[in-house]
Amino acid sequence: MSERTPGLRERTRLAVQKEIAEAADALFVERGFEATTVDDIAAAVGMSQRSVFRYFATKEEIVLGKFDLVVDDMLAALRARPADEAVWTSLHRVFDVLVSLAEKPGHEEMVEPIHRVVFETPALLAGYLQKLQHMQDAVVTELRDRADAAGTPYAVDDPTPRALTAAAFGCLVAAQHSWLASGAKGSFADAVDRAMATVGPRP
Amino acid sequence: MSERTPGLRERTRLAVQKEIAEAADALFVERGFEATTVDDIAAAVGMSQRSVFRYFATKEEIVLGKFDLVVDDMLAALRARPADEAVWTSLHRVFDVLVSLAEKPGHEEMVEPIHRVVFETPALLAGYLQKLQHMQDAVVTELRDRADAAGTPYAVDDPTPRALTAAAFGCLVAAQHSWLASGAKGSFADAVDRAMATVGPRP
DNA sequence: GCCCAATCTGTCAGCTACTGTCAATATAGG
DNA sequence: CCTATATTGACAGTAGCTGACAGATTGGGC
Structure with a gap:
């Protein structure tokens, strides 16, 4: 029970x-x-x-199922951020979960080749992007809850939380792209930091 | 020939x-x-x-094939923007192509229901996101060319163009999401404008 | 208008991903 | 040790998709 x-x-x-x-x-x-x-x-x-x-359930899930486990960790990480922190900063920190996973020793040898398979196989890339989309839904819900709790709720039709989240995840994918394109030479963390530094919330 | x-x-x-x-x-x-x-x-x-x-080629293409035609129009729209215009503004204007397509009279009755089918069918959403990803690749290439032509090229490992593009497309998807969630009441153009106003390039 | 080559079409056979069913087996947990 | 429950393999079937081929259709130069 x-x-x-x-x-x-x-x-x-x-x-x-x-x-x-x-x-x-x-x-x-x-x-x-x-x-x-x-x-x-x-x-x-x-x-x-x-x-x-x-x-x-599907052949794709054999590869992409791993990411489902990360979603929970990322949401937990988001909830652990201070409620008054800037949204963009919180999102940046959430991505640290992915980064640390990619840099975790042990299966380091497989992370990059699998990453490459995902980005080079249309069906897998599509599935991956879809999972990110779902993750964004969860993040947006969490951001709205957080704003509610802080006493500064978003209007129901305010696209801000969703747009911010989508932009941040866009930066994440851009970072993965750059990282793979450069042969996975530099650290993945740097790639994410650099991508997220180019964009930000409007004043 | x-x-x-x-x-x-x-x-x-x-x-x-x-x-x-x-x-x-x-x-x-x-x-x-x-x-x-x-x-x-x-x-x-x-x-x-x-x-x-x-x-x-595939069942999905029956629905998503339409978007391929738009890609060319959007790239043409991007090339038509002044070379010294702010990237974020150019991207915003490129999305007007999609907007005007969605608001074109005649098949207005079908646009929203199909849109809904795409966003509610996992396989289609995945395929759609993947097409947007390809479109981003083309846009990034174009932006780099433009910067080259303007004499202010991006460094090869500079994630800026890709991150900006990804953030803008993220806003686009967020706008579509908000628009559908609100029952497609307001104008789609407004939804895009509002989403893109919340984020922007860093100084 | 005629003709031929290019194109289109239906049919059939086959592959792969995926699902339902059922009977046989294994085993966790009382 | 025993049994309810989970796990498995075997088999059959569906849907998406592809290759091959033979025959019908037709664009477009003559």
């Missing part, structure tokens, strides 16, 4: 999910996303195609 | 394409995108499914 310890069942499920994702990612990086069949992935982890689809 | 008058062949092709798109759009609005089969569309226009795919 309520929250309990994850439970063994749940834990094995996540473990299998991770195993599939890792095997699939390796294949995607090696042969490309479209050239890799779900049957290939199933064979690689030794299960039936049907079972792969029991862990991931 | 070179550019001639459209030619009858080409014109009939475009006519058939338009006929398919209109029949399909009606079905999409009526039953929804996913619930409508390509066979349904083929039956509606009295041809085989195979032939429908000869006019549109």
Whole structure:
């Protein structure tokens, strides 16, 4: 009924999910996303195609599912910012969650190639942009709540929070683009900082 | 070999394409995108499914293909802006192309429902965002060319043009979102103006 | 108006992503 | 240890999409 310890069942499920994702990612990086069949992935982890689809709703989700976990972290990060902080600054700090994830040691080797697969595969890029869009919806809701709580609510038809959020996420994507285009040489954090410095809220 | 008058062949092709798109759009609005089969569309226009795919590469393109035509217009609009105009202003004016298209009389009745279908169907929203992304690539290239021609080129690793463009397009999507959320009551042009007024380039 | 090459079309066969169903198996948790 | 529940593979089926081919249609030069 309520929250309990994850439970063994749940834990094995996540473990299998991770195993599939890792095997699939390796294949995607090696042969490309479209050239890799779900049957290939199933064979690689030794299960039936049907079972792969029991862990991931779609082939895309094998790659993009990772980002769902980040959404919660990002929202938590947003809620943790002081209520009177400038919105643009809060958004910038929220992106630190993504940055630190990209720079986390261990799977550093895979982050950039997968990133590249996402940006170079039309279906994946589209799915990724859509996930960012959903994330923006959640962020906008949070920003409105925050303004309400601060006693300075936005008018219902005020596009400000959504426009600010969209602009910030636009900068994020621009940063990822620049970063990949430069061969992922500099730090990702710098790329984000630089992109977000070029634009800002109007006085 | 070179550019001639459209030619009858080409014109009939475009006519058939338009006929398919209109029949399909009606079905999409009526039953929804996913619930409508390509066979349904083929039956509606009295041809085989195979032939429908000869006019549109994918089912999504039947809806989203329209936007490809706009891209060229928008790029032309960008090139028509004075070279020394502020980038943000140029981008704002480029969006007028979209606005005037949405407000063009004749098919006004369909613009809003289709818009709604796009924003409410995950696959279509994803595809739409991806098209906007491609459009941004073209715009960024154009902005760099313009800066080069003006003798004030951007450094190759300067994220400014891309970030500005991404922020502007973010505002565009935010405007569409607000407009739809308000039941498409006010003018779309106002929605765009308001969204773009909340953000701007940093000094 | 005639003719031919280019284009269009339907049909069929096939691939891949994805889903429903069901019976068999495994196992968490009492 | 036992059973309710979750997990699985096997099979069948649908929808989107593609290649191949043969036949009908037709634009446009003659």
